[in-house]
Amino acid sequence: MLEEQLRAAGYEIVPFGQPAELGIIHTCVVTREAETKSRKYIHRFLRQNPGAVTAVIGCYAQTAAEAIAAMGGVDLVLGNDAKMLLSDYLDLPRQDAPVVLRPRPERKTFTIRFEPDGPPLRQRVNLKIQDGCDTMCSYCYIPFARGRSRSRDFGDIVNEATALVHRGAKEIVLTGVNLGDFEQDGRRLADLVDALSALAPQPRVRISSIELTNLPETLFERMADPAHALVPHLHVPLQSGSDTVLQAMRRPYTAADYLALLGRAAAAVPGIGIGADVMVGFPGETDADFEATCALVRESPLFYLHVFQYSERPEVASVRLEDKVPVETAGFRSEVLIQIGEEKKRAFLEHQIGKTLRVLFEDCEGEHWRGHADNYLEVAVESREDLRNRFGRVRINALQGRLLFGTIETME
Ligand code: SF4
Missing domain, CATH: 3.30.750.200 (Transcription Regulator spoIIAA)
Incomplete structure (x- = not known):
């Protein structure tokens, strides 16, 4: 989403490591190693791009703004609830100390700014529907960085999903910190997947991860229904x-x-x-x-x-x-x-050998197209056609290493 905002503002996106006028380091603190890596990337960008505008966003920005400011050279420190506002701050005159914005996440329904008319999409896309967590597992730092559980506005999610589908997305992955907590005005996760299943064209809908304690078992009947968008x-x-x-x-x-x-x-x-x-x-x-x-x-x-x-x-x-x-x-x-x-x-x-799986093709190596089946297995087929972002029904013939190989029965 940030990438799209920046492209819309006229930026060209280059991979990390190439010279850049603006650097965005999206940080993580879920483990000590992740935090160390976040610091390493900030230092590396500052060293390689001394004149660039540097923005540090995400969980480390939320939890360690003082440590980031002390590094010297960082211009923007935007915590989790402020990171989507990045483009609003890019034209500010540069100062000695960084602009720090890390509001404490409020426990209320939120919306997310998205680009409804971006370029065509030819890959699986993530759609954030929830943030934060109330469970407080004894080892977990996430509630400190992300705050208490809150849900995204139902209509805002459906509007973004509609835009994604119209731009060509065939698979939507629902993301959040504790997805089963999703609730807005009495509508819960099962209602949301039903609303997404009713979109035209119908995307494939996947739940990224869900806790056992709030997994609604009414999802099972939807997963078992081939006409429903929710995958098994x-x-x-x-x-x-x-x-x-x-x-x-x-x-x-x-x-x-x-x-x-x-x-x-x-x-x-x-x-x-x-x-x-x-x-x-x-x-x-x-x-x-x-x-x-x-x-x-x-x-x-x-x-x-x-x-x-x-x-x-x-x-x-x-x-x-x-x-x-x-x-x-x-x-x-x-x-x-x-x-x-x-x-x-x-x-x-x-x-799986001998079964037929529905696969969304993603990438090609030589004449081998790879994609994921509804149940998340990786499948490859041989084809000279451009299969990217298309669904096919694939008969599974063999297993090589950890990859299933098959032949296409029909394409959708
Ligand atoms: S449920 Fe997940 S995010 Fe929440 S505290 Fe436990 S491990 Fe962390």
Whole structure:
């Protein structure tokens, strides 16, 4: 969205590392490593482009404006609720100290400025519908950076989705910090996906990630309905398969709740693809706790995992917990779990051979077109035609490495 605002204002976008008159460093603080990387990118841009206007935006700008100002050379520091106003501040005369704008996020419905008449779109697009989180998991810094949970105005979302579809977007990915919290004037996530499903032309609609505790199971019937835009794909963070660790993390569910929900999803939605985030090395995690996580993953219908090692932030509650797990142990557990994730993925992929999947083609390498199926599997076909941003029904014939290969039965 920012990119589009800047193009509309006459800027040309160049990749990071090329000389530029304006630098925008969009920062993250979700882990200590992400924060370190954010600082590194700011320093690198300042060093390589000493005369440029430099804007630091996002979560690090929200939480560490003083540290950014102390670096010297940064012109704009815009927190999360101010970053979309960037273009309003670009023509201001430059000053010794940066302009800092990081209003505390208010707990109220918000709108987002978007360009309704941008250039044609030929790729999947993100659509933000919610921000912030009230859950306060003991390890998580996000509520500090993003504030309390709030939803985007329903009409504003539908208007932007309509514009995106008219510009050619075939797939819309709904994003937010805690999507299941979405609520505006009594309308919730299921109402929103219904409204997006009614757009013409109908896009494919995907939910980026959703917490088990506020996942409306009424979504399952929509995912199972081929006429509905919502695809059969879920990403449900697990974090741990041990109830002791989940409790210490302040995650409001048990391992049994998680398995039961995934079981209901798999039973209700044929072919559904389900993935999860899992954390290893949380303080106090014993070998037995870790084994419980491995066992849950093996038993579940999960087909892919994003494995994270616990990363300590000074501000969060888990910092006070004892029995820190040595980095080597966390690293070992991470490798074991990644391996289990690979095995789960392979089994799920093999199960697809002989099936027909609906694929939206994205990229081409040589004569191989790749895209994602509705259930988020990556699929390749051979074709000399330009398939970019087109749907095809693909018969899956083979698995090579982690990629499914097939032949096109029909194109839409
Ligand atoms: S639900 Fe997610 S965003 Fe919210 S506090 Fe927990 S981990 Fe952080």
